[in-house]
Amino acid sequence: MATLQGMSAMEKTPTKMEPDEVSKPSNGRPQPKLLVSALNFFYGKRQALLDVTIQIPENRITGLIGPSGCGKSTFLRTLNRMYEIVPHARAEGRIELDGQNLMELDAMEVRRRVGMVFQKSNPFPKSIFDNVAFGLRVNRIVRRGELHEAVERSLRRAALWDEVKDSLHDSAYKLSGGQQQRLCIARALAVDPEVLLLDEPCSALDPIATAKIEELLFGLKKLCTVVLVTHNMQQAARVADVTGFFLLGRLIEFNTTEVIFKTPASRQTEDYITGRFG
Amino acid sequence: MATPSIAVARPAPSRFPRPGGARAFVERLRSGDEIAHLITLIFASTILFLTAWLVYELWVHSALPRQTFGLGFLTASTWDPVFEHFGALPFIYGTVVTSALGLLIAVPIGVGAAIFLAELAPHGISEALTFSIELLAAVPSVIIGLLGIFVLVPILRKVVEPFLKATLGFLPFFQGPAFGIGFLAAGLILAIMVVPFIISISRGILLAVPTEQREAALALGATKWESTWKVVVPYARTGIMGSVFLALARALGETMAVTMVIGNDPKISASLFAPGYTIAAAIANEFTEATGDLHLQALIELGLVLFFLTILINAFGRILILVTTRKGTSRE
Numbered sequence: 001m002a003t004l005q006g007m008s009a010m011e012k013t014p015t016k017m018e019p020d021e022v023s024k025p026s027n028g029r030p031q032p033k034l035l036v037s038a039l040n041f042f043y044g045k046r047q048a049l050l051d052v053t054i055q056i057p058e059n060r061i062t063g064l065i066g067p068s069g070c071g072k073s074t075f076l077r078t079l080n081r082m083y084e085i086v087p088h089a090r091a092e093g094r095i096e097l098d099g100q101n102l103m104e105l106d107a108m109e110v111r112r113r114v115g116m117v118f119q120k121s122n123p124f125p126k127s128i129f130d131n132v133a134f135g136l137r138v139n140r141i142v143r144r145g146e147l148h149e150a151v152e153r154s155l156r157r158a159a160l161w162d163e164v165k166d167s168l169h170d171s172a173y174k175l176s177g178g179q180q181q182r183l184c185i186a187r188a189l190a191v192d193p194e195v196l197l198l199d200e201p202c203s204a205l206d207p208i209a210t211a212k213i214e215e216l217l218f219g220l221k222k223l224c225t226v227v228l229v230t231h232n233m234q235q236a237a238r239v240a241d242v243t244g245f246f247l248l249g250r251l252i253e254f255n256t257t258e259v260i261f262k263t264p265a266s267r268q269t270e271d272y273i274t275g276r277f278g
Numbered sequence: 279m280a281t282p283s284i285a286v287a288r289p290a291p292s293r294f295p296r297p298g299g300a301r302a303f304v305e306r307l308r309s310g311d312e313i314a315h316l317i318t319l320i321f322a323s324t325i326l327f328l329t330a331w332l333v334y335e336l337w338v339h340s341a342l343p344r345q346t347f348g349l350g351f352l353t354a355s356t357w358d359p360v361f362e363h364f365g366a367l368p369f370i371y372g373t374v375v376t377s378a379l380g381l382l383i384a385v386p387i388g389v390g391a392a393i394f395l396a397e398l399a400p401h402g403i404s405e406a407l408t409f410s411i412e413l414l415a416a417v418p419s420v421i422i423g424l425l426g427i428f429v430l431v432p433i434l435r436k437v438v439e440p441f442l443k444a445t446l447g448f449l450p451f452f453q454g455p456a457f458g459i460g461f462l463a464a465g466l467i468l469a470i471m472v473v474p475f476i477i478s479i480s481r482g483i484l485l486a487v488p489t490e491q492r493e494a495a496l497a498l499g500a501t502k503w504e505s506t507w508k509v510v511v512p513y514a515r516t517g518i519m520g521s522v523f524l525a526l527a528r529a530l531g532e533t534m535a536v537t538m539v540i541g542n543d544p545k546i547s548a549s550l551f552a553p554g555y556t557i558a559a560a561i562a563n564e565f566t567e568a569t570g571d572l573h574l575q576a577l578i579e580l581g582l583v584l585f586f587l588t589i590l591i592n593a594f595g596r597i598l599i600l601v602t603t604r605k606g607t608s609r610e
Contacts (some may be wrong), residue, residue: 085496115498116497122488125513126512133499134495138500
């Protein structure tokens with residue numbers, strides 16, 4: 001059965017590491033930043049994720065692809081425990097962030113360490129400056145005098161500084177769609193997250209704005225671990241180092257992007273990638 | 279005339295009703311832009327027309343005191359039907375003070391309750407509480423007035439006012455004999471009457487704030503309360519202010535309950551314990567007993583004053599919203 005093949009192919013990738021090993025960099029290969037094992041997820045009685053096990057490598061871009069409703073966004077929301085705001089949502093299994101059990105950490109701390117950018121850009125109805133400074137202020141990360149500097153650094157990282165440096169105190173709603181999404185990235189980067197989750201960040205953007213964000217993501221992986229959910233396969237092929245394919249709540253296959261797109265082990269992955277999916 | 283664009287968009291079946299008859303009219307109404315436009319325009323202009331008519335009638339029937347007292351009507355503070363000296367100031371003062379006091383009490387309670395119901399309470403509790411709050415809004419004001427006389431006023435006289443005098447008596451607001459009836463009682467009654475409006479409308483506005491806004495705040499490590507207070511409430515601010523102005527309009531015009539607890543004495547006193555009078559209460563109390571033309575017309579002019587007072591305060595409120603909103607989006 002194709003599903004089982006996929007699962008076993010995935011399980012052959014680096015054997016599960018103990019927390020102590022994870023925190024110690026060794027043998028030069030990327031360390032798993034997030035370690036998810038046997039994750040099952042339920043919305044009430046409906047199961048949205050089945051037995052997902054995956055290791056997200058540090059300082060790499062991990063792409064997650066799959067058709068709509070396959071559970072990739074749900075999966076993303078387990079990684080920063082954002083699913084908890086949905087009533088009756090429940091996750092079973094184990095998620096480790098740097099070897100620490102995610103479920104035992106404080107949810108606010110998890111979300112500060114694991115930032116998120118949403119499908120629809122959602123700036124606050126405040127100035128550009130206040131948007132970026134929001135996370136710094138609620139987490140009391142920087143002192144007042146350093147706030148401006150921190151905001152500038154985040155806007156530069158999100159490749160937005162040059163476009164907004166003269167209008168920092170204008171409403172964020174005056175920006176274009178692509179700029180608003182980059183503002184949301186800057187806002188997420190301001191608190192120096194270790195992981196950045198992006199949930200189809202370009203689905204509402206034109207190709208030029210999309211290209212800018214993709215370029216930005218390449219630079220970001222030096223700063224943090226990036227997990228990108230996209231239903232645009234070309235995007236995953238362009239930017240992701242490793243790619244996972246989700247189907248009906250299961251992680252069918254997870255491997256380097258090259259393998260996934262050139263020699264996928266699973267028939268289902270191949271069908272989806274070649275557009276023969278049905 | 280059916281517009282071509284509509285004709286394209288509509289499926290064929292009932293596109294050509296027989297001319298004439300109610301059914302044909304309804305059919306044209308359903309598909310016709312112009313006719314719907316016309317009818318809704320008529321409805322909308324009716325409101326405008328009624329308002330203009332109201333002002334006209336009030337203006338025409340208050341000619342006598344306007345000629346006699348001029349603008350002095352607004353600044354004089356005697357109201358003496360026997361010697362026919364009429365000044366509106368005590369009534370304006372009473373109206374403004376009781377409404378302001380009512381809002382001062384009602385706004386924090388109302389907005390706080392709305393935040394609890396919309397953001398923090400479990401869904402079932404929120405629905406049940408909202409239902410009972412809307413019931414409170416439907417209680418007739420004369421009933422609230424009775425409650426004021428028999429429950430609120432004795433409590434004020436025996437407990438609250440002596441306490442305020444003992445603790446805050448150095449302030450001019452809390453001096454003089456504790457009657458129970460007076461500005462404080464009227465303010466409290468008004469607060470009780472407008473608080474359901476503020477809660478109900480503000481809750482609806484808070485619930486309409488997009489989930490994405492809450493998610494954005496939570497995803498940055500904000501707590502539930504930080505997300506509510508720093509993102510959801512500012513997002514809803516304009517709408518919440520709207521609910522406050524609706525409450526204010528109700529407070530300014532409230533008649534029956536206020537009449538029952540304010541003491542109906544046209545005096546200006548700094549103390550909230552003292553009895554006073556409001557414009558609406560004066561009109562209701564004196565209209566049937568007014569004998570002279572000047573007295574009657576002075577009451578009508580009071581109505582005119584109340585109308586303009588309401589407009590003035592609302593306009594001020596709108597400007598306040600505009601200014602604070604513009605500031606809010608560009609403040610550091």
